[in-house]
Amino acid sequence: MAETVSTPSENPSRRDFIYIATGAAGVVGAGLYAWPLIDQMNPAADTKALSTTEVDLSSVEEGQQIIVKWQGKPVFVRHRTQKEIDEARAVDVSTLRDPATDEQRLVVNGEGKYEPQYLIMIGICTHLGCVPIGNNAGDYDGWFCPCHGSHYDTAGRIRKGPAPKNLVLPPYQYLTDTLVKIG
Amino acid sequence: MRLSKLTATIFATAALGLTAGSAIASEGPELKHVEFSFEGPFGTYDKAAAQRGFQVYQESCSNCHSMSLVAIRSLGEPGGPFYDEEHPNANDNPVIKAIAAMFTVTDGPDSEGDMFERTAKPFDHFPSPFPNEQAARASNGGALPPDFSVLVSAREHGPQYIYSILTSYEDEAPEGVELRDGMNYNPAFKGGQIGMPPPLFEDLVEYSDGTKASVEQMAHDVVTFMAWASDPKMEERKRMGWMVMIYLFIFALLMYGSYKAVWRDVEH
Amino acid sequence: MSGYPGYDPKSGIEKWLDARLPIVRLGYDTFIFPTPRNLNYWWTFGGILAVILMSQIITGIILAMHYVPHVDLAFDSVQHIKRDVNFGWMLQPMHAVGASMMFLAVYIHMFRGIYYGSYKSPREVLWIVGVVIYLLMMATGFMGYVLPWGQMSFWGATVITNLFSAFPLVGESITQWLWGGFAVDDPTLNRFFSLHFVLPFAILGLVILHVWALHVPGNNNPTGVSVKNVDKDTLPFHPYYTVKDGFAIVVFLMVFAAFIFFMPDALNHPDNYIRANPLVTPAHIVPEWYYLPFYAMLRAVPNKLGGVITMFGAIAVLFVLPWLDTSKVRSMRYRPLAKLFFIIFVLACIGLGWAGAKSPTDLVFVTGTDAATGAPTGLSFLWFARILTLYYYVFFVIILPVLGLVEKPKDRPESIEKSVLNTTHEEA
Numbered sequence: 001m002a003e004t005v006s007t008p009s010e011n012p013s014r015r016d017f018i019y020i021a022t023g024a025a026g027v028v029g030a031g032l033y034a035w036p037l038i039d040q041m042n043p044a045a046d047t048k049a050l051s052t053t054e055v056d057l058s059s060v061e062e063g064q065q066i067i068v069k070w071q072g073k074p075v076f077v078r079h080r081t082q083k084e085i086d087e088a089r090a091v092d093v094s095t096l097r098d099p100a101t102d103e104q105r106l107v108v109n110g111e112g113k114y115e116p117q118y119l120i121m122i123g124i125c126t127h128l129g130c131v132p133i134g135n136n137a138g139d140y141d142g143w144f145c146p147c148h149g150s151h152y153d154t155a156g157r158i159r160k161g162p163a164p165k166n167l168v169l170p171p172y173q174y175l176t177d178t179l180v181k182i183g
Numbered sequence: 184m185r186l187s188k189l190t191a192t193i194f195a196t197a198a199l200g201l202t203a204g205s206a207i208a209s210e211g212p213e214l215k216h217v218e219f220s221f222e223g224p225f226g227t228y229d230k231a232a233a234q235r236g237f238q239v240y241q242e243s244c245s246n247c248h249s250m251s252l253v254a255i256r257s258l259g260e261p262g263g264p265f266y267d268e269e270h271p272n273a274n275d276n277p278v279i280k281a282i283a284a285m286f287t288v289t290d291g292p293d294s295e296g297d298m299f300e301r302t303a304k305p306f307d308h309f310p311s312p313f314p315n316e317q318a319a320r321a322s323n324g325g326a327l328p329p330d331f332s333v334l335v336s337a338r339e340h341g342p343q344y345i346y347s348i349l350t351s352y353e354d355e356a357p358e359g360v361e362l363r364d365g366m367n368y369n370p371a372f373k374g375g376q377i378g379m380p381p382p383l384f385e386d387l388v389e390y391s392d393g394t395k396a397s398v399e400q401m402a403h404d405v406v407t408f409m410a411w412a413s414d415p416k417m418e419e420r421k422r423m424g425w426m427v428m429i430y431l432f433i434f435a436l437l438m439y440g441s442y443k444a445v446w447r448d449v450e451h
Numbered sequence: 452m453s454g455y456p457g458y459d460p461k462s463g464i465e466k467w468l469d470a471r472l473p474i475v476r477l478g479y480d481t482f483i484f485p486t487p488r489n490l491n492y493w494w495t496f497g498g499i500l501a502v503i504l505m506s507q508i509i510t511g512i513i514l515a516m517h518y519v520p521h522v523d524l525a526f527d528s529v530q531h532i533k534r535d536v537n538f539g540w541m542l543q544p545m546h547a548v549g550a551s552m553m554f555l556a557v558y559i560h561m562f563r564g565i566y567y568g569s570y571k572s573p574r575e576v577l578w579i580v581g582v583v584i585y586l587l588m589m590a591t592g593f594m595g596y597v598l599p600w601g602q603m604s605f606w607g608a609t610v611i612t613n614l615f616s617a618f619p620l621v622g623e624s625i626t627q628w629l630w631g632g633f634a635v636d637d638p639t640l641n642r643f644f645s646l647h648f649v650l651p652f653a654i655l656g657l658v659i660l661h662v663w664a665l666h667v668p669g670n671n672n673p674t675g676v677s678v679k680n681v682d683k684d685t686l687p688f689h690p691y692y693t694v695k696d697g698f699a700i701v702v703f704l705m706v707f708a709a710f711i712f713f714m715p716d717a718l719n720h721p722d723n724y725i726r727a728n729p730l731v732t733p734a735h736i737v738p739e740w741y742y743l744p745f746y747a748m749l750r751a752v753p754n755k756l757g758g759v760i761t762m763f764g765a766i767a768v769l770f771v772l773p774w775l776d777t778s779k780v781r782s783m784r785y786r787p788l789a790k791l792f793f794i795i796f797v798l799a800c801i802g803l804g805w806a807g808a809k810s811p812t813d814l815v816f817v818t819g820t821d822a823a824t825g826a827p828t829g830l831s832f833l834w835f836a837r838i839l840t841l842y843y844y845v846f847f848v849i850i851l852p853v854l855g856l857v858e859k860p861k862d863r864p865e866s867i868e869k870s871v872l873n874t875t876h877e878e879a
Contacts, residue, residue: 427712434701
């Protein structure tokens with residue numbers, strides 16, 4: 001090499017500036033370029049459009065449960081019998097692993113109207129994600145998870161087994177007395 | 184440099200080749216020259232025109248033409264004809280909800296195993312007028328009404344082509360042209376004979392904004408709507424395109440500055 | 452090529468790592484590599500190609516996350532990408548336009564190699580690896596174009612796979628084997644997807660070999676004169692050529708971005724927005740622009756097998772190019788006659804591309820009208836393509852071998868350094 005970069009004839013500070021500016025512009029550009037590459041893995045517009053679903057509760061007969069799909073997950077909609085409601089209310093809340101009254105299990109975020117017979121929950125065991133068996137299964141007449149033996153009562157609260165929490169409530173609201181919008 | 188002359192020759196020839204290439208496009212019947220708001224690097228969809236065009240599609244075209252790749256919600260998504268800043272989520276947009284409610288879609292199977300009809304929701308795609316291609320052909324004298332989803336992109340000079348088709352019908356075929364049974368004379372269509380009867384006529388629709396519904400006006404509007412359906416992200420694409428170009432331009436200047444600085448003391 | 456003092460680890464950690472995995476040394480040797488100081492902008496296309504290849508691999512992996520290789524769903528899934536996937540409207544054209552940009556860059560890269568004699572000893576293997584990369588690019592690009600499952604995808608796939616049926620005896624078996632059936636269908640689409648996904652990684656491996664083969668003899672340069680004195684004739688690749696390549700890459704990206712954002716369909720055929728229909732052939736089947744010259748050669752020969760052989764031969768001849776050119780002078784800068792024939796060669800390639808896009812019966816120019824029918828007469832694209840195809844072969848098989856023996860080259864500079872000083876002074 002006959003010549004090198006560090007010839008004194010040049011103003012070093014101006015030169016450094018252009019190098020730093022170029023490098024910074026390159027880094028910024030790479031960062032902006034990276035975002036679309038990452039964001040494309042987030043839910044697409046069609047997936048997001050399906051993020052609400054409406055359920056007609058009048059089609060669920062007393063003592064029955066239907067499972068609707070919401071955001072790719074099963075949602076239990078149970079029309080409880082008076083016996084189930086009474087059982088759920090007879091429990092001493094302070095003895096529960098994840099304390100919640102029956103009323104708290106029927107409304108989301110503690111507000112809005114509710115119908116005591118309709119219980120709406122995400123049907124995924126809070127232990128490791130299996131779908132519990134319904135229709136008065138388990139030791140507490142509610143749901144029983146076959147994977148690792150978690151028992152939920154008639155309000156979907158964890159009573160026995162490895163699961164740490166009650167079955168999760170999805171965000172939902174009553175549009176009419178019998179029409180519920182989930183999501 | 185000696186190569187610069189060579190470069191000039193090659194680029195000149197390439198440019199010649201490109202012009203020659205664009206001459207390919209001019210094959211076939213002559214198209215009407217009509218301008219649209221969405222042309223050019225700054226072009227955007229004329230929202231009012233696209234809304235009117237949707238009305239034309241919905242009241243007239245959709246009786247035969249499907250648009251199965253387009254979701255109803257996309258009408259209210261950014262860039263769409265009914266996008267409303269107050270309802271960035273198209274599912275909550277009352278206009279979109281009302282539009283969805285105009286359509287019926289087949290869903291199912293229900294718990295009995297039967298398919299059932301229900302009112303469309305914004306996330307549904309536009310329902311097709313015919314259950315399958317055979318049914319569409321059977322109802323249209325053997326001709327298949329093409330799907331509108333990407334039709335503008337699927338034709339050379341799509342907007343001008345579709346506009347020309349819609350506005351070039353003639354009641355009588357010129358002498359010497361023998362129309363086949365069920366065909367209509369349209370000089371803008373290749374061969375001059377088209378299965379589709381004239382779809383537009385004066386005051387076919389009643390525009391709520393008071394625009395006179397002439398054939399030309401409706402054709403222009405529906406083409407704007409179809410162009411949007413084919414390329415719903417165009418506005419976002421061009422907007423980002425300008426930001427990218429400006430960034431690259433500045434970055435190129437900086438790169439050139441660095442290049443000059445690094446090579447400053449080197450003869451080359 | 453040796454020259455500069457190698458990597459000199461200073462700290463303990465650097466020495467420790469260098470003794471176990473000399474990866475820093477590898478990077479150092481790759482980037483602080485003696486590079487002729489007189490490389491012009493034509494030499495930046497290697498770096499440009501590396502950037503596009505990486506871009507294609509990244510966007511390709513992403514598209515594969517959303518694409519569905521099934522005849523009933525492929526077309527819709529591409530629309531799903533463009534309409535619903537976040538930034539899909541940008542990523543899909545990046546990949547589709549990227550293919551065109553890669554071919555544009557590779558053609559310039561190859562023409563540069565031919566003009567400056569970069570295939571000549573001791574760089575024959577470097578050139579051959581490059582031709583293999585080009586062949587794999589053609590295969591990858593072709594299979595990628597099938598994936599959107601539009602009309603051109605389907606009929607392009609049908610026409611190209613049918614080429615193999617031209618071979619006697621085994622032709623029919625080969626096409627059925629390629630298809631996995633009796634026509635282009637779901638099995639074909641699935642295997643094309645699989646191969647389209649994996650081939651770019653083979654290309655990447657070959658690119659590493661290409662760079663390795665480059666770093667043994669070192670870069671050729673516009674004078675074609677070998678490096679004699681490393682200190683006087685060369686500069687370290689970094690920072691000199693990283694900034695020069697970087698500048699060229701950014702300028703190239705501007706062209707790339709202009710297509711992606713403002714005319715994403717300019718290089719595509721409208722018919723590919725029509726779902727593939729095995730029962731209806733489009734009026735004109737036109738391949739992607741980068742295959743047009745070969746398509747013109749295929750159609751120029753009236754015999755089916757002859758056309759196929761002519762087309763594949765046009766690529767095969769590139770493999771033996773280092774031994775066809777008999778001239779001892781590398782750069783055509785000092786070969787006036789060769790330079791003239793080279794310019795005609797470039798024009799012939801562009802002309803073949805033009806002919807490939809036109810119908811063979813169309814006329815290049817009109818000379819008169821037929822007395823009997825009144826139809827215009829003149830040079831048809833069929834004959835235009837035939838003449839140019841002939842020239843393509845003559846250039847490689849006759850002109851280059853003969854010219855090397857008869858041509859009297861101009862004086863060449865003694866060294867790269869001398870040539871640099873002379874030009875600078877001429878211009879000053």
